[in-house]
Amino acid sequence: MAGNLFGKIAADTLGISDIGKIISPKDFDKVDGDDYIMHEDGEKIFFVIKSKTDEYVFTNQGLLHVDGTSAISKKRTVVRHEFCYERVSNVTLETAGTIDADVEIKFSFGERSFSIDVDKRQLEELKDLYKTLVEISRMQKSNYRLLEDGTNGLKMANDAISRCHIDGSNISTIAHDLTNFNLDWMEALRKTYNKKDFTEVYEKYINN
Template sequence: MAGNLFGKMAADTLGLSDIGKIISPKDFDKVDGDDYIMNEDGEKIYFVIKSKSDEYVFTNRGLLHVDGTSAVSKKRVVKRHDFYYEKVHSVTLETAGTIDLDIEIKFSFGNNSFSIDVDKKQLEQLKDLYKALVEIGRIQGKNSTSIEDGMNGLKMANEAISRSSLQGNASEIVKELTNFNFNWMQNIRNEYNNKDFGYVFEKYINN
């Protein structure tokens, strides 16, 4: 145990560990991820965790992961995870024990899982991110239920129509029904599939 603790402390002292630091908002423009933000579309940074090899940039639109191969390599791969396409789930926060140097937040965007070690001195700030991600996941879950209910309602209506005797031009009826179905599905997705969760970050993130 003593050997492991000494090794971990030495790695952190020498700058070889990969414990992330939460970046102050005044320094958001200095992180690599800032270069890839869609400012033209109203994207805004709310939270950044930076380690020796990676950056995790949380915006109103999702997560921008600047993935480094190692602390000494300049090679980076930029990966985007949008709230519109991927649901947040399995959010957990692990606090530090007496001898731990770091705390850990875990979460998933769709099928992509993340585990980020953060300096334990920044626990209070990390709690804010934890709460924001949990709330976003809850909202996405409720939205998915609403979309599913809306689609099921449309399906039942179409089945009822198919059993009815309709009068008029068959091709025109089919065309109108197709357009109605398309518009219904588009409207329900637009209403219940959020692209922007800036309001959630503004509620929980105390910068």
């Protein structure tokens, strides 16, 4: 235990630890992750944490993780997590103790869990990211429930219709109209509650 503690202190002192740094917005275009942002589709970077091996690029549409194998290797794996397909959950922020050099933000994106160490001198900036992720998590949870309620309501309506007597001469037309109605209903629900862009949340909490 003591050996690990002293080793961590030595690594921090020598500058060889993997503690992340929050990148200034003026330098967003210089990070590796910027090359993989869908600028053409309105994707925009709002927050970046960069360590010796990894980059965590938070955008209005999700998270781009540029995963490095080591500080000296140029090999990178780019993994994209998007708000419209995955939910943010379990967001926590761990502040530093007396001798700690870092603070830690943890969260899950879909089935993937992240734990990112950040220079404790940048705690105030990291608090902004924490609040942003918490708010996105809340909105996604609420929207999921509303989407589920809308889907269940549609199912109940279809079940009620299926129990009604329908004239055989009109059954083909009715089936066609009902199918189109169902498709339109589900598309409208997804557009309303399966949110893709959280620009307004970032603008509310970041740099305010």
